[in-house]
Amino acid sequence: MIVLEGVTKRYGRAAALRDVSLQVPAGSITLLAGENGAGKSTLLRLASTLEAPSAGTVHVAGHDTRREGVEARAMLQYVGHNPGLYDGLTAEENLRFFAGFHLEESALREAVPAALRAVGLSDRADSPVGGFSRGMRQRLALARALIPDARVLLLDEPFTGLDAPSQAQLTGLLREWRRPDRALLLTTHDLEAGLALADRAIVLRKGRVAHESPAAEVTAARLRELLGGAP
């Protein structure tokens, strides 16, 4: 569902990703691990069509992110560091606005309240997002991502800033989201939480793929070693 072939991404002279080739198959939940600056966020951004590779190709759900951006975006949802919500609109209005590009009005009537319920924000449906805490915004951003029938979900550090119960809730939500025709790619520093959820693990080091395996074959400790640098 996500295919990177020979992808290099440069910013000025620095290369954030070097000749990366990997696949995230449908039906899987893949953990992307790496130190800060290893290239995880960059990889997610390339997959989301927000950026284009300097070399190589990125395909999402069969669409080239560069040439078929609109089609690719119709199939994916990306939740990055910045929730990117409108402070001046209520939680419900935000969801209706964004999801309204994917679903018909009639479908939204049920889907929006359902999404709010799923992330526990039903009671704040009519409150302007301007008053929301960071955690609430993250939840709303996630709700927004879950409404359309996306085939690919890209989450950058979804567990950051969540307490244990919220983490468990999120893990549950994501497991529910999973289907044979969907793929989830997430990054997190919380390797334990990540491994509990994922069935595959990829490690990035200095912009290259350092390790790739089923999640069952590695431990968090082993992953940390791989991140660190010593081969």
Added chain:
Amino acid sequence: MTPAWVRLALKDLRLEWRSRELMNTLLVLSLALITVGELSFHDLDESTIVAAGLLWLSFAFTSSLGLARSFTAEHDRGTLETLLLLPVPRGALFFGKVAATSLLLLLLQAMNLALIVLLFGIPLSLATALALAPVLLLATLGVASAGVLLGAVAAQTKGREVMGPVLLFPVLLPALIAGVHATIEILNGAPLHHVGTQLALLFGYDLAFLAVAWLLFEYAVEP
């Protein structure tokens, strides 16, 4: 399903209606400009020239600032990225912004015109007002197109909002010049067909910039 650009424009309008932040700032700015202008040029005989000049001066400043602001706001909130993630072509984002900002700017021009007419005591018949409408409309549309493009460019620089007017000025000059001269003629009582050349030029300006800005927009807005 409502067209994407319409949904985008409505979103901008709704946000503005709720906060009125942009309109308030621009209104205060134009009021200041016009008042200072009135006080400075109080004694001049050619009130229509001064009036036209102030109207378009205010137009120049408010549109430059307004257009730049529109994008820096999106940029800061992080919503620019979420907009770029929508399954719509970049052109939809462009037209949505142009539509929303044009409407807001037109509203502003109408208020400015009313104020100027009051302050300068210029007789404004319905015919004159109707004649001014296409001039303002055409100028606003063209400036909005160029402004949305250059506002997007400016939002990515360190200078940000200040960069907007700098970039926009050479590009809105044609609209300004044609607009001022057409306005002077109309305020002096000329019928619309007297300013036909100005209108044609504004129309050409609009076509040129709508096309060019639309094509260049995706390059301006790429993160």
Added chain:
Amino acid sequence: MSRYRPLLLGATGLALFVLIYLSLAVAPEAAFFEAPLTQRIFYYHVPAATAAYVAFGITFLGSLYVLWNEDKQGVEPRLAEADRWAAAAAEVGTLFSVVALVTGLLWARVEFVFNYNAFQDPKVISLVALIVAYLGYFALRRGVSEPTKRRRLSAVFGIAAVIGVPLTYFTSRVSVHPEFLRDGQDVSGGMLGIMFYGMFAFALLTVTLVDLRRGQLALADRIDALEESS
């Protein structure tokens, strides 16, 4: 380009020398002008304006090249080169625009004395627009540090500004009373000939200067690259 540089420099030097000679010694006396001697500034004023527009054209073409080829792969060095051409041309163009503006205003002041209102002259307005556009271009470049983004945004502005400046000329020409178009009207054949030659000489000068400046920018980029890799 660098291979031809000595040739280019030599040709430009010669062309300018010839222009100076022509304008001072050969050009017919402009008897019907108020200030015949000052009139000779005309042989530099029009060419300088032409040079400014030629430079602008180079910036435009460079910008087009950058955007057109941006999403192709493996063209990075060519994009950087096109960007340098655009930036160098903008600098040279600003120089010539200012020269054109100043020489034009000086001449008008002497010639027309009290009848001239610079702000009503469409050519003055469009030259001012051009200068402001260039200044905006530089401000923009200074405001973006990442080279790929700087290149792309400059290219966008370069193209937008190019549309704006001729439109400014046409709008002001129509709206303003064109009394100041004497340049082409009262001149004799010989003068026109020298003027055209002047345009050619200055065009050559423009290309030489842009090339020189572009070369400097390329060297600066190479130094940066070496510094970063060490």
